[in-house]
Amino acid sequence: MTTLKRVDVHVEGIVQGVGFRPFVYSLANRLGLAGRVHNDVNGVHIEVEGAHSGVEEFLTALERDAPALSEIERVTVVSAEPAGHSGFTIAASDPAGPRRVLVAADTATCEDCLGELADPADRRHRYPFINCTNCGPRFTIVRGVPYDRLLTTMAAFGLCADCSREYHDPGDRRFHAQPTCCPACGPRLRLRDARGTELCGDPIAGAATLLRAGRIVAVKGLGGYHLAVAASDEHAAATLRARKHREDKPFAVMAADLAQARRLCDVDEAAAALLTSRARPIALLPRRPGAPVAPSVAPGNRSLGLMLPYTALHHLLLAELAAPMVLTSGNVSDEPIAYEDDDALTRLGGIADAFLTHDRPIHTRTDDSVIRPGSGEVTVLRRARGYAPEPLALRRPAPRPVLACGADLKNTFCLLQGRRAFVSHHIGDLDDHDTLRTYVEGIDHYCGLFDIRPEIVAHDLHPGYLSTRHALEIPGVEHVAVQHHHAHIASCLADNGDQGPVIGVAFDGHGHGTDGTLWGGEFLHADLLTFRRLGHLAHVPMPGGAAAIRQPWRMAAAYLRDDHPGLDVAARNAGHWAAAVALAAAGAPLTSSAGRLFDAVAALLGVRDKITYEGQAAIELEQRADPSETGVYPATVTTGGPLVVEGADLVRAAAADLTAGVDPAVIAGRFHNGVAAAITRACVAIRQDTGLTAVALSGGVFQNALLLGRTVERLRAAGFRVLRHVRVPPGDGGISLGQAAVAAARDT
Template sequence: MHTGPDEAHTEPVTALKRVDVHVEGIVQGVGFRPFVHSLASRLGLAGQVRNDVDGVHIEVEGAHTELEEFLTALERDAPALSEIEAVTVVSGTPAGHTGFTIAASDPRGRPHALVSADSATCDDCLRELADPADRRHRYPFINCTDCGPRFTIVRGVPYDRPRTTMAGFAMCAACAAEYHDPGDRRFHAQPTCCPACGPRLRLLDARGADLCGDPVSCAVHLMRGGRVVAVKGLGGFHLAVPAAHEEAAAALRGRKHREDKPFAVMVADLAQARLLCQVDDTAAGLLTSRARPIVLLPRLPGAPVAPSVAPANRSLGLMLPYTPLHHLLLAELAEPMVLTSGNVCDEPIAHEDADALTRLGGIADAFLIHDRAIHVRADDSVVRPISGEVSVLRRARGYAPEPLTLRRPAPRPVLACGAELKSTFCLVKERRAFVSQHIGDLENHETLRSFAEAVDHFRRLFDLRPQIVAHDLDPAYLSTRYAMELPGVELTGVQHHHAHIASCLADNGDPGPVIGVAFDGLGHGPDGTLWGGEFLRADLTSFDRLGHLAHVPMPGGATAVRQPWRMAAAYLRHDHPGLDVVRRHADRWSDVLAGGGPLTSSAGRLFDAVAALLGVRDTSTYEGQAAIELEQHADPAETGAYPASLGHGDLVVVQVADLVRAAAADLAAGAGTHAIAGRFHNGLADAVARTCTVLRDTTGLTAVALSGGVFQNVLLVERTVRLLRAAGFRVLRHVRVPANDGGISLGQAAVAAARDRA
């Protein structure tokens, strides 16, 4: 990656040399300067290293052999949390440095440096946390160069303590000695602190008054008694109760107005995780990674978790502790605990103390807080293993704001405003695409304000002034309205499902064209219908619709999203009047059909119809619930598949009503619902593979990109990918951003940049 001085190989090896080295990438806040200092000192080299607005700048001089070893080891042995993008080496004239020093950061110029994500507590810090003889024993804010808060406390770059929320905590003599000691693990670790000089923990009641006793022990005592405790984490507040305590879990669910959506569970270690779920090597690697995401895993029969934690769900979302405070709580509680976002349903996670006391006062009985401010809120990330690979469902803490690299640079800076549900935005500067942390559903003013604040912070942090702003074509989206109101920018609209496929292409570094299969809930179609089951010919600049799932009315419009039985009515019409779903809604069935509704090709609404037909879910309380529960209900061992005919014309139309009718016929004949759900999944996968084969014959395209929230379904993905590969296709799936609308902003940004290059 680096290029050394040209004359180095022609002069005597004893001659003194000097090089100026500039390192770009994630090299601030990860112990890179201490690493450089240690490396140079070990090799007997002189000079200095400092942060600047672009990364890390090194001036180093010494003998030729040692300089070559320095440049090799600089990349080979870089700190674990660093990610080097580029190393530039320029020859210079020796300045006569004596020794090697860490110089003050240079804040001049426009910021180009990267900020690392928050990282879970490392093993060395955990050993100190548990050691009664250590001065940081049981200190909830222990960290070092290898771990701790980063993105959520950073106010600006270069990454130095004065530009973080640790600025107000002056180091004590002992911490300062560690900070300035080249041989210490905390050498130039910016958040370094201890009980004598760092943040402090407090336990408050719902009125904000201090509760007596050790905050951790007292909080655990309250949880054991069934109380709900709000815990301030890295990116915001969580709400905690013991995972096996049904009364407490039910109370939390009721107070949070979260009827059915599962809660995440934090376990102390892998051994505890394996008591609750099936944990393979892929899952174990995710659980113990520095990002510490929530990992969705198959639940073991009889797992000791209260029914209210994850009702009607065969999976659990598990995560391991990622802060010292979590470790302390779990060690004292001695059992898993629910740790769910500190918010009322559909609101952003609370991250400021006063706001948490106000918004969570009706939910939490006590508040475990501290005085280290959270500058940027960040929810927990959510991932799911699929066939040994990773599917990211929510990208936030532990991943953001680390950039994705685009295949080709953007000519001008871009802001992509994303969609409405699972909102993110994306800022692009040259080849770097900064996808924001998960913001939430842009359906209220509070979430929109959080969105706008996050955009402003990213723009300042990375000194990015967008000239092009990409947005969804749906004028009702708040993200679209936000884009329209920005002054002095060039707007570009990107169709929702084109953005999905472009996101998959950008995620895989593939320019296309491909056959894009975009299956989701709903998206604005240029023909005036609601799309959601699309087969596209797509690259990064444009798309053509080649096929789709057959249109069906959506009775009652948006009401059908909340009442899946309406979609069953749309597909069944007056067939099989004796089915339970018809009898359950007999008083409204005919009226619903008579009322009509907008036409949709949505795969999500197809799943709704089958879920209602099988009695899995008639009414949804959160987005995608019926489809999620239908997947949970399906027998994964089922090999049968319902056939769906393909209509050929200008577009290939998949007659998915065939799948619903076949499921209804089997149900009327007495077949088991688990088998029927499995046959439906298999039938849809088969229809996708057959449609792509037809389209290959007409387009010559041999690569298929799968995107949209429906492709978070493990059963559907595994079966579809297997059939496509068996048919000779190269298959692209999401690996770094969600297939759902959380990845839309990356797709919009990639399209805007490609169009700007055209």
């Protein structure tokens, strides 16, 4: 007689909306087991019984063969008495109890759906909203959990008989795929002119015709509107820049497939895997000589932000266009991306000549993610679509729920509960009412979605940050202030599952220091709980304060003062140079900022005297640098007290070479090498005093691939264990994770 065994299994993680229940149903039936499976607010609950060997195989296969989009965090198995189930069924979801379920990120259209999209015999042939359990919109359409259709923006689209049959068939690829639909019952695509009037004909063909004619088309995507032009059309790209008021910042380009992408950029195996991943981020890749891309797409940039299609609409449009297209955020420069149809028509009507739109609402606007691959590792520059809101696992659980409000630039917020850190999608700079509203609404949405009620609210020390002000307005919670650069290093520690202590090298634009100055070139003794400032770049005045950020030539004046015979930077700004030098001498705000050091050298070399977006001068200086250059500018590292690195040495060395007629590309290379060498010398000196052998690199300056690579190489050669960011940005987009980790560590 066969011995019956029953177990109750609870699976937590990303297990809803990814085909987990039909997988369980098929597995149980294949093994001849009985029972049931259903969603609840914590994940998936399974009751399974049958032959002992079958149940054991079921438990093994449950994790081994789980659906590709699922991410299992925990499986809890409890033995129980057999209940005499007849067959195996999928039961209704249980919405009771506190919610702990995870929501999947939006996922690129899968190969099965693409096959149907291209099949003239399939009823979803050329249907732009094709999806299944393995792909399609998730986070951007979810209004609540459990993840059921009625709690998504698909609720208004009733299923036709054919879709209903697929939706309720456990053996079908679309079983309980909440966005499932077809031309008979789903969203409808429309092409409208700039006034909103619907245009006749096939919307895809019409949009492609407009793009070929040099027009700008606003395209509604998963997380908002994009603005598209043909990538090779210089007039169209320049017109888009003018209308969007985006003077210099590069546009992203979407290619139809890897073959087309390789005609534009150098795409190695690692980059190809990134481009074709389910997240489909924008990847910053080296541009190929002669790539058919208009100069105005990425002016003065050796790289392109390249991505592949991630929706059926993109595939159809690119196939019709038969060429790559620019696909940049649907907004006027510095505003949040448009995602609601009426708002898009109002805000983009002066930019776009037409709108390729549809009637499926977007609940949460989400930008494209941006990743830079290189040297076997990747750097996340913007974490958004395809990654958020999937949580990051921390090494130790937080005693109480935490909300970390992030920084003001490149803002994200973070909710921490237990070991799960929910770093939000990229919000942007909190200098606009609409962005601030999005930020507050986003916090409320995450709190509701994951049923988190923060008891601790962490924030930056800077009292003027809007994120800080919002934090302090939240009543009934414990407020924890976290110094900006400590948060950077804590973010790197949390990103790597490390507790510290480490030598923290935090190089960025600036942050509020504890001594009343603007920090930004810091060497810290740091763990998650505390930090000590061990050293820094030498303080230098910022003539004009914030004006020195917008006008990098002022930082050249601050570093060089009157030591500028024959330098073009002084000549170009002769009408204001003496005043800036006077301001520097008279007591302008002091900063140790590494970002401002890069600005000074960029202005010195004629790269950029004024900027149109944050970090532009440093970004363009990296682009100018000769990566084959091995020369190193020396910088004095003073010890015996607080360690000080003399950035002025690097500026004077660059000025001397420039006066001697050395190629600016060589000078930029030597400067980058000099910064990396100075960091390493400082860390060696700190190791001698503290015994610390690990270095954590964080801050927006380490988004510079050349500097990061040279610094990591030198530090490792000097015997250090080096931590760098892998899951969140090194810039301010990662600050919220660090704030949350510090607040949790202090919660004793």
